[in-house]
Amino acid sequence: MSNFLRRIFSGIIYVLIFISAILFSKESYVVLISLFGFIGIWEFSKMIKFKNIIPYLFFGLTLFLMLKRPDNYGVTVILIITILSSVYLIYQLYSKKEIIFLNDRSKLGLTIRYFIFSMCFLVLLPFYKGIYNPYLVISILVLIWVNDSFAFLVGKNFGKRKLFESVSPKKTIEGFIGGLVFAIIASFIISKYNNDFSILNWCIIAIIVCVIGTIGDLVESKFKRQAKVKDSGTIMPGHGGVLDRLDSLLFAAPFVYLYINFII
Structure with missing residues (x-):
């Protein structure tokens, strides 16, 4: 089987598993994203050369407490920390400064702020106003996938100017604009069928x-460049690891959560 066919096949399996878990029940969604979270911690730990069981335990405990009391003020504090940490990573990306993690303490802090907290908000995303809303997260996934697909197609056929060549040489400004335009079109269509907003x-x-999703992709690419690896893992043939597939959604999740729960 060629790499192209493997990529299509594994991509279809990934989408089917994701959508099925979302629609089946809130429990299946939480279990799947939690599994992705544990795999993602393992992949990220490999990239930053961090061997410790604490991130796995911290993720499980934090997620349990946030699901138990999503309206607790502690969740708001964690959201603020996550947003500020993401903004700092964006600054490090555009200032072209290397992301420094010299010891286990700094590696643990980075894993918690960059990955674990963001993953927790991805789990909380469909729990809008205390009710599990599977179509909310499906709509957001559709926007991500439309953006990724058309950014690739437009960039491949019309892309000339590089978006951020030092980190991701294949991304172009034309591709980014194309993905954004088609995602906005998709949002108009979604609004006709999803009346939440x-x-x-x-x-x-x-x-x-x-x-934010595109920036999240670039941030993960920066981590991979520093680690001198092509992919975060090999769990998905042709696509890389879980972190490679979730990088955009992971980085955007806290910002979307902030908007729909505190701004609308």
């Missing part, structure tokens, strides 16, 4: 997903 709010969510 207005057309304007779905449009803003699409912009957040595209802009």
Whole structure:
């Protein structure tokens, strides 16, 4: 089987598992994302050369407490920490400074702020106003996938100017704009079938997903370049690891959570 066919096949399996878990029940969604979280911790730990059981235990405990009391003020504090940490990573990306983690303490802090907290908000995303809403997270996934697909297609056929060549030489400005435009179009269509938010709010969510998600992809690429690896893992043939597939959604999740729970 060629690499192209393996990529298509594994991608279809990934989407089917993801959608099935979301629609089946809130428990199956939490279990699947938790599994992705533990695998992602393992992949990220390999990249930063961090061998410790604490991140796995911390993720399990934090996720349990956040699911138990999603309206607790502690969740808001964690959200603020996550957003500020993401903003600092964006600064490090655009200032072209190396992300420093010299000892186990700094590696643990980075793993918690960059991956674990963001993963927890990905789990909380469909629990809107205390009710599990599977179509909310499916709509956000559709925006991510539309953005990724059309950014690739437009970039491949029309891309000339590099978006951030030092980190991801294949991404182009034309591709980014193409992905954003088609995601906004998709948000208009979604608003016709999903009445959780207005057309304007779905449009803003699409912009957040595209802009922050693209930056999240670049941040993960920066980590991989520093680690001198092509992919975070090999669990998905042709796609890399779990972190490679979730990088955009992972980075965007806290910002979307902030918007739909505190701004709308």
